[in-house]
Amino acid sequence: MLIASQMEPTYARRVYPCFDEPAMKATFNIRIIHDPSYVALSNMPAIDVSEMKDENGSLWTVTTFNTSLKMSTYLTAFVICDFDYVTRTERGNEIRIWARKEAVKNGYVDYALNITGPIFSFLEDILNVSYPLPKTDLVALPDFGAGGMENWGLMIFQEASLMNLPSDEFTSRKAMIALIVSHELGHQAHFFFPFQFKWFGNLVTMNWWNDLWLNEGLASYFEYLGATFVEPKLSLDKIFYAHVVQPVLREDSGTARSLSESEDKIKGSFSLMSLFDNITYSKGASITWMLSGFLTEKLFIRALTLYLKEFSFSNANQDDLWTHIQMVVDAQDEIQLPASVKQIMDSWTCQNGFPVLTLNLTTGTIRQEQFFNKNNRKSTDSYNNTWIVPISWMRNGSSQPLTWLDKSSKMFPEMQVSESEYDWILLNVNLSGYYRVNYDQLNLKRLARLLENDPKAIPTVSRFQLIDDVFALTDFGYVPIETALELTKYLAGEDELFIWNVVLLNLIPDNLESTLKNHEVYPLLKKYLLKRMLPIYHYYAGFIRQNVDALEDDYFAQVYLEKLLATACWLGLQDCLDLSSELYAKWRDNPEYKIPFLIKRTVCCYGVAVGSDKEWNFAWEMYNHTDSEEDEDILLYAMSCAKESWLLYRYLQYGLSDTLFSSNCTSVIISHVVTKDIGHRIAWEFVTENWPLLSQGYGHELLHDVLKAMGRFVKSDVQIQELQVFYNATLEEDEREAITMLLESAKLENIERRKLLIKIASWLEKNVDD
Secondary structure, eight states: OOEEOOOTTTTGGGTSOOOOOTTOOBOOOOEEEEOTTSEEEESSOEEEEEEEEOTTOOEEEEEEEOOOOSBOGGGOOEEEEOOEEEEEEETTEEEEEEEOHHHHHTTTTHHHHHHHHHHHHHHHHHHTSOOOOSEEEEEEESOOTTSEEOOTTEEEEEHHHHOOOTTOOOHHHHHHHHHHHHHHHHHHHHHHSSSOOSSOSSSEEESSGGGHHHHHHHHHHHHHHHHHHHSTTSOHHHHHIIIIIHHHHHHHTTOSOOSSOOHHHHHHHOOGGGGSSHIIIIIHHHHHHHHHHHHOHHHHHHHHHHHHHHHTTEEEOHHHHHHHHHHHHHTOSSSOOSSOHHHHHHHHHSSSSOEEEEEETTTTEEEEEEOOOGGGOOTTOOOOOOOOEEEEEEETTEEEEEEEEOSSEEEOGGGOOOSOTTOOEEESGGGOSSSEEEEOHHHHHHHHHHHHHOGGGSOHHHHHHHHHHHHHHHHTTSSOHHHHHHTTGGGGGOOOHHHHHHHHHHHSOGGGHHHHHTSTHHHHHHHHHHHHHHHHHHHHHHHHHHOGGGGTTOHHHHHHHHHHHHHHHHTTOHHHHHHHHHHHHHHHHOTTOOOOGGGHHHHHHHHHHTSOHHHHHHHHHHHHHOOOHHHHHHHHHHGGGOSSHHHHHHHHHHHTOTTTSOHHHHHHHHHHHHTSTTHHHHHHHHHHHTHHHHHHHHHHHHHHHHHHHHHTTOOSHHHHHHHHHHHHHHSOHHHHHHHHHHHHHHHHHHHHHHHHHHHHHHHHHHHTTO
C-alpha cells in the first residue's frame, strides 16, 4: 500500500474542509493515524508517535507533526509508505530521500541526495538567506501523475526523476535528475527565501492562478542555473535554448492565450489544469531570461529584494513587481530603457504569441509583426500586436550596444551595410530575446558564405538559432525552402551535435521517414547529406568502436547521437549498417555484452533490419527475458524494423496473443509497424482482417491511431475511398465524419508536402555536387 497527496491546484478541498484559494493562507496541525508497519510523512517534522486501539481492538500508530508555517492549502502534503531513506545534513537542514527499500539499498537515489544539498546551498547563496525549515523530504513514487510537486518540506517525484544507477556515469541521466530536483528546490527557495521569485509561500502570495507563470516560469529559469551549478560540464546557453526556448517558440505561434490572462478569461475559457503547460513553464522561463539579460542580473536581484520586503506576508500581482523593478532602474543611470518596465514587460506577458523581426540591410530598417502561419491565414484574422523588443546584435563578429525596437518599424542607420560581402549583421545574439529574425536575401547570402568559410565566426547558439529560425520561417510561409537549404551547405564544417539535430529534425522528421524513402528526393538527400555528415559521423563512430565511455561527459552526444546514427543508417551509409550489425552480433554472441545505451535503439533496429529471422528471433528472446521497461520499449520497436514481410506479419500475429504480450503492447506493435516503409500496408491489412478481435480489446482509439498513420500515405481520392469502405462498416456516423475530415486534411497536407519535396529535389539536383 502507498498513499500520497497531490493538492495543486484545487484538490485540498477534497481532503479536508478549507477555503481552497492560494491567497487564503493558514498554519496547519496535521495528525495521521496509520498502520504501524508504515511510516507517515508530512510538511513538518513529526513531534510525537503514539499508539491507539480502535473499537475492534486493532492497534494503530498516531503520528503528530509540528505546526506548519503559514502557507496555502495546496501545499499541504502527506505520504504513507513502507519506504526506506538515505540522509545527509546541509547547513543544519536534514535532507532525506525516500524510495523503495531495494532502490535505496542499491544506491539508486545516492546521486539525487548528493546534489540536493549543494543546490540548496547555491540557492541560499544567490538569494542570500537561510532555508527556514529543519527538514526536507524528497519522496520517489513508482508512479506520480504530476511528475514532481514542490510541497513545502515534502517534495514528491516520479521514481524515474530521482533514480540513477550508481554505475551510470553518463551526464544526460544526471542532468535530467539535476534539472527536476533543481526546479522543485527552486520552488522551495522561492517559497521561503526573502529573494522569493514565487508568488506563493510565507512571504508574497500570488493573488490567483492567472499569475502562475511567475511561479513555474521563474522556477524553470532557476532550474537551469541550479543544474549547471552541480553539473558544470553542461553548457547553460546551449541547453537552455535547445530544451526551453526552441521548443516553446515552435508551440507558441499557434497558442490562443498569453502568459498573464485576466481571472475572468481563465474562468470562462480555460481549465486551471490547462495552465500547467509549456507556455507557463518554458515561455515564462524564456521571458525571465530576456528580462534578466537586458536589466543585468545584479539589477534584477536588487529589484526582487525591494519588492519582497514591501509585500512580505501579503499579496501581489505582476504589476507590483514591475513597479519595484522600475524603482531600481530609476535609481541608477547605467541601464537606460526606452519605456517603463510595465510597458515593456506587459507587451510580452499580456499578448499572445511573439514577434518576428525583418531586417533590411540596405536601409537599416527593422520591422516587426506577430509570427503566424501565413499558409493558414484567414482574411478575418487580425495580427496587430506590437512588442518592445530588446535587440542584442553583432556586426562582422563584434558585439554592438543593445538597442530597442519600440514601434512596428524603425530605421537603424548603424545597421546599414556596405557593398562588401564581408559586411554582415547578426540579430538576437545568443537567444537574448524571445523572437525570431527574418533576414533579407543580401544578409542571408553573406551569412551562408561566412558559414562555409568560417562557421565558428558565428557563436554556436546563434548558428542553431539561425537554422531553426529559417526553417520555421519556411514552414510558416515567410521564405521559400531554398533559402533554408542554402544555410545547410556548410554542414561538413559543423561539429556541434545539437545543431545537426535541428537540421535533421527539419529535413527528415521522424514521422515522415517512410514517406521520404519512397520519394525521388531520397537518393538526392542521401548524396547531399552523407557528404556533409561523414566528418561528424566518423568522429563519433570512432568513440563507439573504441571508447564509448569517453562520451560520458558529452551531454549532447547522449541526447542527440541516436538521431545522427539513425539518419546515417536510414540514408544507407554502409559503415553505419556495419557498425549496427557488429554491435548487435556481439550481443547475440554474448547476451551479457551491453550495447551502448545512447545508441541501443538504432543498433537493435538496424541489427534486425540487415539480418535474417535469426536476428529477429534473438530480439524476441531478449524481449521475453528482460526486466527493464526501457529495454522492452527498444526491442518492441526493433522487431518492427524487419525488412521481410513475413516477419512483420508474424510479429503482428504474436501481438494478438494474450500469453505472449500484455494487452497494451498490441497497439504499440501495430503503431510501430504501420510507420515503416514496408509495414504500413501490412499493418492496415492486419487491422482490417482482425478488426472484430482488436475492437473488443482496443475499440476505436486504436483505429484512429492507425488511420492517422495511414493518412501520411493518402495521396488520392481512390485511397480515401478504400479506407472509407472499411470504416463505414465499423464506425458510428459521427465518427465517420471526423475520420473523413482527418483523411481529407491528410490528403491536402500530402499534396502540399509533395510540392515541397519537388522543390527540395530540384534544389538538391543543382547543389548535390557542390
